Amino acid sequence: MVSEKISFAYPSVEIIQVRISGDWRISAGVPPVGQISAEFSRNPQIKRVVFEVGDEFKWDSGFISFLLQLVKECKPKNIGVSRESLPKGSEKLLSMVLKNSAEVPAPPKIEKESFLAGLGGRAVEINAEVISLLDFLGQLAAAFGRLLRGKAYFRRNEFVFIIQRSGIGALGLVSLISVLVGVILAFVGAIQLQLFGAQIYIADIVGIAMVRVMGAVMTGVIMSGRTGASFAAELGIMQTNEEIDALRTLGVSPVEFLVLPRVLALVMMMPLLTLYADLMGIAGGFLVSSGMLNINPVEYLQHTKSAVKLSNLWVGLVHGIVFGVIIAVAGCLRGINCERSAGGVGEATTSAVVTAITSIVIATAIITFVCQILGV
């Protein structure tokens, strides 16, 4: 279909005249160089290519790529390409391309590493990660020490702002999730307890489960996604914008200036949010029990009161404090170590959330185990 754009004539044995016409623009498609090479092999005496441009000839860089291929084809055969009769602009473009084509730097080396090298590399990486975590915790402890001695650079306004954002701002989400968890616990408990006519023990299940562990864990998960991720993104963007370097050159520890207020804010807010989540969870259980499972509301509350011991509450609050430290540290650490690239901030955010949630589950297991041994 494209062949009518190109035709050949032989003014003499050594010269091939290439007639080009029609639309040679990229949008219309470019004829292959193969047709001319076929002429070359049929007539080995050809020493020169000249062009004749037809009336309706339209061109853009599609034509230039054709010429470039032609020149490449002709060079080893010592065939000259006359450029005089080419459209003026195209001649210019071709010389620009030819001039620049000479420069050939080494391509980048992208080596694929073997499985063992990858494994070893990962081990070294984990080692470095652990060291950077310890370094970070050390700096945090030092900053906290300076704060206690009243020597830290600590901005109260920012601290209050973070408390507001990570505490009060999270109430809505914590309410919704906690009420629903209470509802779910009540329903799941009811299925079994109804078999024995012991529905009233739903109050014990919901109360103890929420106060001792579920309230804290659900709040922890919510805060990892909400606040931990936002800490990582904030600090990551600061790292990308060289704001953290600017602090360092000023002699201010970024851990003291940026991380400490965030960690303290979250450590203060997490137990409070946990307490709130406990209440909301009990409310959820109460709603289902009294509304749908025909349990006497007063009896439900009495049962809850007698089942939930103060020790349960302490255990829950300890969970909350520990989770607060985990979430803030994971978010800030990932943010500060963020890579300066387009994907860096995204990666930091993701890994902050993953680290926080994983650590929360592990910490819960450890605390539960310790409580078991202590008999709390």
Place this chain on the structure above:
Amino acid sequence: MENSMPVIEVRDLDLSYGDVTIMSGLNFKVQKGDIFIVMGPSGCGKSTLLKVMIGLKDPEKGKVLYGGESFWDQDFPGQQAMMRRFGVLYQGGALWSSLTLEENVALPLQIYTNLSVEQIREVVRVKLALVGLAGYPNFYPAQISGGMRKRAGLARAIALDPDIIFFDEPSSGLDPVSARMLDDLILQLRDALGATIVVVTHELASIFAVGNSAIFLDPESRTMIASGSPKDLLANSSDPRVIQFLTRGEKQGA
């Protein structure tokens, strides 16, 4: 297209940033083959004007006409067809970081043409060679310097042989030699491709090196206060703000 018809015409254009009108009453024409400079101090609305012209932002009021047709009155396919005729070089190059230079330049060709894979590769080679990056098709944007990234961005901008090429601050962040190279490239491409070029910049060296027509946006009066070739403006303008800008504040104006 008739010779008398301007390639781009802006009529009574108002620009806003948020709720604030930052420029009003913009009127100018860009003729075929022009290198048209939009200049003015930082924050005067140059980049906003560019965004409206390349279809990224609705104008508050007024029209942008390409070959006599109003861009913002088209339906989306109509706008798309017009946008295909633009190439834009963004300030930082705006290369897609997950693609190699070759893939960056090839993407518009893959979307808009029916060329085969080999043909696309050849066209991409031409474009990269035109901007002096012939040896770099397999590099990722993160592996090359800022100046090279801009040139690669230019290769992508001219991938489809656009009629109009827009440059947003082409020399910002470049050393003088690289900036000069890019200016030369702009001139060469205009001559070779016959394209019309719009440059948004406040770099005096570039303005005088490439521009043959210009407008000056003034942030205080919130409108354009001068138009003409940069050299004429420097020689003949009676407006102190224009003279001050064009002489880096050395002359306070007539």
